[in-house]
Amino acid sequence: MTSAQEWQGRVGQNWATEWERTDRSFAALTPHLLTAIAAESGERLLDIGCGAGELSIALATARPDAQVTGVDISAELVEAARSRTDGLANLAFSVADASSWQADGAAPDLYVSRHGVMFFSNPPAAFAHLSAVAAPSARMVFSCFRAPSENLWAAEIARLLPPSQPAPPVDFPPGPFAFADPDHVRGCLRGWRDVTFQPLDFAYVAGSGVNPVADALSFFSRIGPAAAAVRTLPDKARAAFERGLLELVQSRHVGGRVCFPAAAWLVSATADNT
Numbered sequence: 001m002t003s004a005q006e007w008q009g010r011v012g013q014n015w016a017t018e019w020e021r022t023d024r025s026f027a028a029l030t031p032h033l034l035t036a037i038a039a040e041s042g043e044r045l046l047d048i049g050c051g052a053g054e055l056s057i058a059l060a061t062a063r064p065d066a067q068v069t070g071v072d073i074s075a076e077l078v079e080a081a082r083s084r085t086d087g088l089a090n091l092a093f094s095v096a097d098a099s100s101w102q103a104d105g106a107a108p109d110l111y112v113s114r115h116g117v118m119f120f121s122n123p124p125a126a127f128a129h130l131s132a133v134a135a136p137s138a139r140m141v142f143s144c145f146r147a148p149s150e151n152l153w154a155a156e157i158a159r160l161l162p163p164s165q166p167a168p169p170v171d172f173p174p175g176p177f178a179f180a181d182p183d184h185v186r187g188c189l190r191g192w193r194d195v196t197f198q199p200l201d202f203a204y205v206a207g208s209g210v211n212p213v214a215d216a217l218s219f220f221s222r223i224g225p226a227a228a229a230v231r232t233l234p235d236k237a238r239a240a241f242e243r244g245l246l247e248l249v250q251s252r253h254v255g256g257r258v259c260f261p262a263a264a265w266l267v268s269a270t271a272d273n274t
Contacts, residue, residue: 007119012074014222019052019080021219026114028202029264033114033143034058036198036266040139042066042110048098048130048142049073049116053081059112060091069108071096072116099126102133109135113142115264118178123188131191131271138271140192143264144179146199150263151177153204157225160244162237185267192269200264207249207258216249216258 006012015022023030037059043066047056050070060068070093072078081093094101099120111130120126130140148154154176172178179185182197189195207216220226229241252258 007072007074012072013076014227015051016074016076016080018219018222019054019077021215022223023052023054024205024208025219025223027205029143029200029262030054030058030114032200032202033112033141033266034062036268037110037112037141038062040110040141040268042108042139044103044106044108044135045069045110045112046071046098046101046103046108047116048111048113049119050081050093051077051114051116053084053093055112055114056081056091056093057084057086057088060088064090066090068092069094071098071101073097099129101130107133107135107138109138111138111140111142115143115145115176117142118144118176119174121174123178124190127188127192128190131273134271134273136271136274138273139268140271141266141268143200143266144185145176146263146265147180148177150201150261151204153206153260153262154225156248156260157220157245160241160248161225161229162233162241179265179267182265185265189269191272193272194268194270196268198266198268200266202262202264203259204262205257205259207253208256212256212258213246213249213253216252217246220245220249 045059045066045068047070050056050072053070056068056070068091070081075095078093078095085091145151172184186195206219209215221230249258252260
């Protein structure tokens, strides 16, 4: 579970610091998402959970006559995004919660997101709000992870963790895999119709460069399920976990990169607000 407070705190700070490596981890996914977005018309785009801005920047560059706005609840991530804009006049970033965001001018006619929609505390209310403030029949295209079992960067790391006390059951808590189940996603998309799902498998790049293994270990110590373990486990358990993580990363080192199989949905929908 990853809450808004965590994104506004340690998690957001780490992602802002690590934006080059987090963008790299999605490098095999992003072109497919951009292709799906390119098939949609739109002059007023909102990037939900824009992070450090890679998607927003690509869209503003590809659509110079469109206005692109990226919103994120992490001030550190928004600052990182702004530092990369290189003077694009049609691009703006704002620290805001998309579930309550209001347009300053014309209503958006295209929502986009790369893995930024799975963290709403109340997804049906959030998507209903986004539909209500959109232009009539606005479109939405986003990506999200499929099941953990199909995303081995998460599943294999989870198997290294020591058993823990079960948390109280929560149906689909906010987090990376909150939108893995299409039926659940359809139920969340209140105010939206014509929902489609396209499966996409890609390589999640965790390490590269001169020493890909060391790079991957450093990356995982900052981002994802390993980061909390490295930070919070007792010394003996942490040492065992780090040994297992090293063996895992070494086993995934092929051709100068450390990669894991990953799986996503490309989801599109139309605002039911006419």
